[in-house]
Amino acid sequence: MSANRYRFLLTLLLLSPALAGAHITASDLNGGFLVGFLHPLGGIDHVAAMVAVGMWGAQLGAPALWALPVVFPLIMALGGAAGAAGLPLPGIETGIASSGLLLGLAVLCNVRVPLWVAMVPVSVFAVYHGFAHGVEMPAQSQPLLYASGFVLATGLLHLCGIAIGLLWRWPAGQWVVRASGGLVAGVGGFLLLA
Amino acid sequence: MHAWNNPDRCTCTVSAPFSGNGPGLTAGGSAARRWLATAGFLLPLAAQAHGWGGGHSPVYSGFMHIITNPAYLLPLAAIALLASRGGRRRVLLSQFLVAAGVVLGTGAGLAGFVWHGVIIANRLFLILAGLLVAAALPVPRMVLPGIALGGALLSGHELLVTDPPAGHAVLFYSGAVLGAMAAHGAVGAVTLLSDAPWTRVAVRIAGSWIAAIGVIYAGLLFLPGK
Numbered sequence: 001m002s003a004n005r006y007r008f009l010l011t012l013l014l015l016s017p018a019l020a021g022a023h024i025t026a027s028d029l030n031g032g033f034l035v036g037f038l039h040p041l042g043g044i045d046h047v048a049a050m051v052a053v054g055m056w057g058a059q060l061g062a063p064a065l066w067a068l069p070v071v072f073p074l075i076m077a078l079g080g081a082a083g084a085a086g087l088p089l090p091g092i093e094t095g096i097a098s099s100g101l102l103l104g105l106a107v108l109c110n111v112r113v114p115l116w117v118a119m120v121p122v123s124v125f126a127v128y129h130g131f132a133h134g135v136e137m138p139a140q141s142q143p144l145l146y147a148s149g150f151v152l153a154t155g156l157l158h159l160c161g162i163a164i165g166l167l168w169r170w171p172a173g174q175w176v177v178r179a180s181g182g183l184v185a186g187v188g189g190f191l192l193l194a
Numbered sequence: 195m196h197a198w199n200n201p202d203r204c205t206c207t208v209s210a211p212f213s214g215n216g217p218g219l220t221a222g223g224s225a226a227r228r229w230l231a232t233a234g235f236l237l238p239l240a241a242q243a244h245g246w247g248g249g250h251s252p253v254y255s256g257f258m259h260i261i262t263n264p265a266y267l268l269p270l271a272a273i274a275l276l277a278s279r280g281g282r283r284r285v286l287l288s289q290f291l292v293a294a295g296v297v298l299g300t301g302a303g304l305a306g307f308v309w310h311g312v313i314i315a316n317r318l319f320l321i322l323a324g325l326l327v328a329a330a331l332p333v334p335r336m337v338l339p340g341i342a343l344g345g346a347l348l349s350g351h352e353l354l355v356t357d358p359p360a361g362h363a364v365l366f367y368s369g370a371v372l373g374a375m376a377a378h379g380a381v382g383a384v385t386l387l388s389d390a391p392w393t394r395v396a397v398r399i400a401g402s403w404i405a406a407i408g409v410i411y412a413g414l415l416f417l418p419g420k
Contacts, residue, residue, distance in 0.1 A: 008228065066395040070328050070402040077406035081413020134410070144264045147410035151403050 032142040036149025039133055040157060045096045045191050046129060048184040050154055052103035053122055054161020055177060055184075059107060059168050064115050068122055069158040073151050075123045076130030080147065083134025092132055093191075099125035100188025107165075107181025129154075252361030256369025259357055260296075261377050264407065266349045269316060270374055272323035272404050273342045274381035275397050276333060284338065285382035289375060291342040296374045298343075299350025300367040312355055314415055316348040320408030327401025330394070346374060
């Protein structure tokens with residue numbers, strides 16, 4: 001089957017008026033997966049920090065390129081479970097805002113450190129972000145769907161950051177990456193002061 | 195003479211190109227297939243969501259239970275990702291073991307053995323399998339079949355414990371087996387599509403996502419709170 005035909009069929013599929021709502025009901029989507037998916041995307045603090053993680057990983061190159069996005073969700077999950085379980089963690093908002101500021105500065109200044117050193121702040125910030133997701137999990141939602149949603153959204157934000165960070169190989173791209181890092185740091189700094 | 199070979203009798207513009215060795219298999223056939231596909235996709239009542247509610251289709255119900263619930267889908271995806279590291283033959287072997295595992299898991303329940311600890315065991319399996327994929331740790335060849343069989347068995351048994359069948363049980367669980375094979379096969383096939391280095395990275399990242407979801411859910415099972 002030619003590529004054009006695939007494209008044509010895909011277009012038709014997208015235009016199809018009938019949607020299968022099998023098993024995952026509207027309430028699941030409202031209180032489960034969709035809420036979890038939108039939570040990291042709905043806050044500029046989360047978006048900025050997640051994108052910065054991806055950009056910094058790409059800047060540092062392999063193995064940080066894939067190691068940071070692999071480690072982040074795992075540690076974030078621990079924070080998420082703690083938050084959903086109601087365990088205490090002080091300074092959540094400060095920690096999240098600081099993550100944007102410091103990770104943004106790391107990208108802006110092209111901070112080059114060994115992988116294990118990069119892992120430390122990224123892991124600490126992951127706990128804070130995960131904790132915030134867990135705390136705000138709606139009580140009536142399905143935990144598995146909610147967790148699937150916010151882990152997936154976080155991973156996609158990392159991929160966006162990696163995509164931006166891969167511009168680093170071109171001279172003009174380096175300016176774009178640094179400017180993006182500066183923007184993230186600015187957002188983080190603003191939220192820290194606000 | 196068939197109707198499609200007789201221009202005077204043939205009033206249908208669609209069936210002729212599908213006549214096997216009929217005259218319309220080239221350009222006309224392509225256009226007709228496209229037309230049919232268009233008609234099919236534009237049908238307003240194509241999907242019967244929740245059809246199992248009325249007991250009309252237990253097979254469909256079992257199939258959809260597996261592929262729409264992360265509790266069953268994610269362990270199967272993790273098994274497929276693990277198996278894909280061994281290549282096509284491993285995925286094929288794992289495919290049959292997954293089917294056998296779901297049969298055993300549901301069959302044990304139907305035979306009267308019901309283990310309610312399966313939910314926790316399945317979450318722990320999710321974490322373990324996800325971590326194995328994320329870390330890309332070498333899994334001995336003899337261990338992988340055990341992981342595939344055991345993981346699918348847990349998923350099948352959890353399905354039996356948490357989602358009682360709507361309709362005929364054997365048909366429902368047959369659908370579940372098909373769903374497990376479809377989910378596992380799809381993930382395995384997609385993973386095997388490319389040999390590019392980024393595929394290995396993507397597999398590891400997917401493994402970390404699976405493990406992370408397992409950690410959160412397991413945490414909620416063990417810790418008080420929501």
